[in-house]
Amino acid sequence: MSPYDPSAFPPFAVTVDLVVLTVRSHALCTLVVRRGEAPFQGRWALPGGFVRDDEDLGAAAARELAEETGLCAHDPSAPQPVPDNGAHLEQLATYGAPERDPRMRVVSVAHLALAPDLPAPRPGGDAHSARWAPVEELLDQARAAGSDSPDALAFDHAQILSDGVERARSKIEYSSLATAFCPPEFTVGELRRVYEAVWGVSLDPRNFHRKVTGTPGFLVPTGGTTTRQGGRPAQLFRAGGATLLNPPMLRPEV
Amino acid sequence: MSPYDPSAFPPFAVTVDLVVLTVRSHALCTLVVRRGEAPFQGRWALPGGFVRDDEDLGAAAARELAEETGLCAHDPSAPQPVPDNGAHLEQLATYGAPERDPRMRVVSVAHLALAPDLPAPRPGGDAHSARWAPVEELLDQARAAGSDSPDALAFDHAQILSDGVERARSKIEYSSLATAFCPPEFTVGELRRVYEAVWGVSLDPRNFHRKVTGTPGFLVPTGGTTTRQGGRPAQLFRAGGATLLNPPMLRPEV
DNA sequence: TCAAAAGTGTTACGCTTACACCCATGG
DNA sequence: CCATGGGTGTAAGCGTAACACTTTTGA
Numbered sequence: 001m002s003p004y005d006p007s008a009f010p011p012f013a014v015t016v017d018l019v020v021l022t023v024r025s026h027a028l029c030t031l032v033v034r035r036g037e038a039p040f041q042g043r044w045a046l047p048g049g050f051v052r053d054d055e056d057l058g059a060a061a062a063r064e065l066a067e068e069t070g071l072c073a074h075d076p077s078a079p080q081p082v083p084d085n086g087a088h089l090e091q092l093a094t095y096g097a098p099e100r101d102p103r104m105r106v107v108s109v110a111h112l113a114l115a116p117d118l119p120a121p122r123p124g125g126d127a128h129s130a131r132w133a134p135v136e137e138l139l140d141q142a143r144a145a146g147s148d149s150p151d152a153l154a155f156d157h158a159q160i161l162s163d164g165v166e167r168a169r170s171k172i173e174y175s176s177l178a179t180a181f182c183p184p185e186f187t188v189g190e191l192r193r194v195y196e197a198v199w200g201v202s203l204d205p206r207n208f209h210r211k212v213t214g215t216p217g218f219l220v221p222t223g224g225t226t227t228r229q230g231g232r233p234a235q236l237f238r239a240g241g242a243t244l245l246n247p248p249m250l251r252p253e254v
Numbered sequence: 255m256s257p258y259d260p261s262a263f264p265p266f267a268v269t270v271d272l273v274v275l276t277v278r279s280h281a282l283c284t285l286v287v288r289r290g291e292a293p294f295q296g297r298w299a300l301p302g303g304f305v306r307d308d309e310d311l312g313a314a315a316a317r318e319l320a321e322e323t324g325l326c327a328h329d330p331s332a333p334q335p336v337p338d339n340g341a342h343l344e345q346l347a348t349y350g351a352p353e354r355d356p357r358m359r360v361v362s363v364a365h366l367a368l369a370p371d372l373p374a375p376r377p378g379g380d381a382h383s384a385r386w387a388p389v390e391e392l393l394d395q396a397r398a399a400g401s402d403s404p405d406a407l408a409f410d411h412a413q414i415l416s417d418g419v420e421r422a423r424s425k426i427e428y429s430s431l432a433t434a435f436c437p438p439e440f441t442v443g444e445l446r447r448v449y450e451a452v453w454g455v456s457l458d459p460r461n462f463h464r465k466v467t468g469t470p471g472f473l474v475p476t477g478g479t480t481t482r483q484g485g486r487p488a489q490l491f492r493a494g495g496a497t498l499l500n501p502p503m504l505r506p507e508v
Numbered sequence: 509t510c511a512a513a514a515g516t517g518t519t520a521c522g523c524t525t526a527c528a529c530c531c532a533t534g535g
Numbered sequence: 536c537c538a539t540g541g542g543t544g545t546a547a548g549c550g551t552a553a554c555a556c557t558t559t560t561g562a
Contacts, residue, residue, distance in 0.1 A: 009267040010307040014350070014361050053264040053359070057350040094348040094363050096268070096311040105307070107268050107361065109348050189513070207552065209515065231513025232559035247550070443540070461525065463542065485540025486532040501523070 012096075013106045016061045017048035017157065019092060019164030020069065020113040022132065023181045023197045028168075029132040030161060031068060032153070039102050040154030044133070046161065048108065061089060061111035068130065071115055087115035088180035092164050100156050112164045114180035135165050136200075169198055174248035176218055179239035185222055187234035188212060201252050211249065217242030266350075267360045270315045271302035271411065273346060273418030274323065274367040276386065277435050277451045282422075283386040284415060285322060286407065293356050294408030298387070300415065302362065315343060315365035322384065325369055341369035342434035346418050354410050366418045368434035389419050390454075423452055428502040430472055433493035439476055441488035442466060455506050465503065471496030 020031040032044040047068045051060040065071055065087065072086035089111060096107035118132075141151045142158035152158060172178040172195065179186070181194045192208045195201075212219055217240040225233040274285040286298040301322045305314040319325055319341065326340035343365060350361035395405045396412035406412060426432040426449060433440070435448045446462045449455075466473055471494040479487040 009304055009358075011265040012268045012305075012361075013263040014266045014268070050263055051266075051350070051361075054352050056352060057348060057361070091347055093345055094311060096305070096363070098308050098310060104263075107266075107305075107311070107363070109350070109361070187514085204552075204554090205513080206515070206554080211551085213515095227513090227560060229513065230561070231511085232515080234514055250551075252552095441541085458526075459540080460527085460542070465524085467542095481533060481540090483540065484534070485538085486542080488541055504524075 010105070013104060014051045015048050015106055015108045016051060016057060016064055017046045017095075017108045017110045017160055018061060018064055018068070018113055019046060019110060019161055020065065020087070020115060021135070021164065021168055021181075022115045022117055023194050024117055024132055026193065026197050027134045027136070028165065028197050028200075030135050030138065030164075031130060032133050032138070033068070033130045035154055043150065043152070043154040044138075045154040046110075046157045047130070051109070057091065057109050058089070058111075061091075061109075061113075065089060065111075065113050069115065069118060071113070071118075087113045088177060089113045092160070092167060095156055095160060097156065108160075110160045110164065112167055114168065114177060116181055116183050135161065139165070169251075172198060172249065173251055174245050176239060176243055176245055182239075185224065185236045185238055187226060187229065187236060188219070189229055189234055191219075191237075195249070199251055203252070215242070215245060218245065264359070267358060268305045269302050269360055269362045270305060270311060270318055271300045271349075271362045271364045271414055272315060272318055272322070272367055273300060273364060273415055274319065274341070274369060275389070275418065275422055275435075276369045276371055277448050278371055278386055280447065280451050281388045281390070282419065282451050282454075284389050284392065284418075285384060286387050286392070287322070287384045289408055297404065297406070297408040298392075299408035300364075300411045301384070305363070311345065311363050312343070312365075315345075315363075315367075319343060319365075319367050323369065323372060325367070325372075341367045342431060343367045346414070346421060349410055349414060351410065362414075364414045364418065366421055368422065368431060370435060370437050389415065393419070423505075426452060426503065427505055428499050430493060430497055430499055436493075439478065439490045439492055441480060441483065441490060442473070443483055443488055445473075445491075449503065453505055457506070469496065469499060472499065 018031070022029055022031075031047060033047050035041055035043050035045050047064060049060070049064050049067075051057060055063070062072075069087075092110040092112040094107060094109045096105075098105060100106065100108075138153060139158065139162055141149060142153065142162075145152060147153075147158060153161065168177070178191060178194045178198070181198075182190055188209050189205065191212060192203055192205060195208070196203055219237040220240045222236045222238055224236040226236055227233045272285070276283055276285075285301060287301050289295055289297050289299050301318060303314070303318050303321075305311060309317070316326075323341075346364040346366040348361060348363045350359075352359060354360065354362075392407060393412065393416055395403060396407065396416075399406060401407075401412060407415065422431070432445060432448045432452070435452075436444055442463050443459065445466060446457055446459060449462070450457055473491040474494045476490045476492055478490040480490055481487045
């Protein structure tokens with residue numbers, strides 16, 4: 001390792017940016033906030049902010065998440081799990097191209113959060129506006145119009161969003177993470193519609209049902225039933241302890 | 255996003271640390287260097303160093319890798335691939351606990367590099383010593399003796415190493431990444447021994463052969479053969495263009 | 509009574525596994 | 536000639552895909 005020289009290291013700002021995903025009316029959506037100042041004033045951006053002086057990266061991400069959504073994040077790497085009234089939160093990747101922020105050298109540690117459908121983005125302590133935007137829309141804009149379009153996300157946030165969506169899409173294949181998009185109690189059909197929204201495909205309801213109920217520890221029946229989706233009453237389940245899905249859920253091609 | 259205040263952001267040092275993995279005599283090994291100064295003086299650590307003022311994170315990692323090993327890294331995310339006489343390099347994760355370096359606030363963007371068996375760790379421009387250490391040894395020490403043992407890795411490097419090894423172990427399941435551990439031309443048996451060393455298991459040579467040769471685009475025969483492993487001459491292959499292995503290579507349990 | 513969603517049964521097919529067997533070389 | 540590793544053939548078993556069919560509700 002090159003010798004440290006505490007007096008000569010180049011100073012960086014370190015931020016966290018959040019890709020907060022949820023499923024709303026059959027579409028995968030992400031939380032974006034309107035920028036109130038330059039650069040990229042008036043453009044949409046991922047929520048985020050500076051890491052504080054004495055704060056761990058995951059803690060900063062959880063704090064930002066709570067500020068923006070009121071969610072209490074469940075951090076799998078935390079010593080003891082917080083009461084799980086909240087979202088899944090994990091580190092995604094770190095972005096630090098020298099010119100990604102025109103004002104100064106900023107390294108952003110992006111995090112990925114998965115949340116159940118929330119009532120509405122609360123305006124938050126800050127006065128800026130926020131909304132849930134379908135990710136297809138945002139990514140299509142970035143591809144079609146380029147990053148200079150006024151509808152495109154600020155900074156390199158289109159890339160970060162794209163990486164976050166890809167992570168979520170692949171991770172629900174082999175883990176029980178899709179349950180993070182569901183309320184505490186949910187039906188097999190609701191869980192299936194999550195997969196369908198995240199992957200953008202249709203799944204066979206019968207085979208899906210067998211797959212998830214046949215995997216030990218994935219789903220735990222609560223005993224209750226619901227008809228909130230119409231049709232025959234469906235059993236309610238809670239997410240089981242199993243976090244890995246083996247063999248994985250197969251994502252149909254095309 | 256909280257408003258930026260360029261004059262008030264908390265300053266961080268940003269470094270890259272490298273988990274460089276290779277397979278040497280049937281064991282997964284990683285490159286460690288001896289620390290010449292406090293803290294953790296005399297302890298082994300992962301190679302790494304400061305990110306420069308105008309340098310991207312991946313570029314910093316590639317530079318450190320070249321300094322330590324002479325390898326020219328192949329960065330999949332680079333605009334144009336560099337001539338692939340070198341290793342696979344990818345970002346692993348970022349570590350930024352407030353007290354991870356006792357002297358100052360340091361955020362380290364860890365990278366994972368996979369390299370073919372190299373002649374020997376060159377002493378490098380720096381005068382410190384370096385060696386290839388079997389990862390089992392290092393991780394066992396961390397588990398058994400704790401991080402204060404004089405044989406344990408410095409800082410949180412045991413955690414970083416553990417995460418890197420886990421990434422490599424899972425990624426060779428569904429990608430052609432294991433070929434990064436092999437020389438440019440290699441046999442099916444050599445590739446199988448890579449899987450066996452990384453996973454610490456035995457694989458059936460016959461079924462392995464069928465699996466890798468039957469996956470289109472994974473291996474390309476060069477026409478040559480070799481008997482360097484003894485026995486019947488084996489066909490030589492180069493890594494094909496396919497980067498994803500579908501269906502994945504199954505890792506036998508225990 | 510009908511539409512809609514939840515579930516169960518059944519068959520065909522693909523892939524993995526386990527193992528028998530043959531091939532080509534060096535010592 | 537025999538040990539060593541390379542490579543092919545084959546049958547059993549598991550898991551998925553596809554789809555026919557029954558169940559239970561609300562409108």
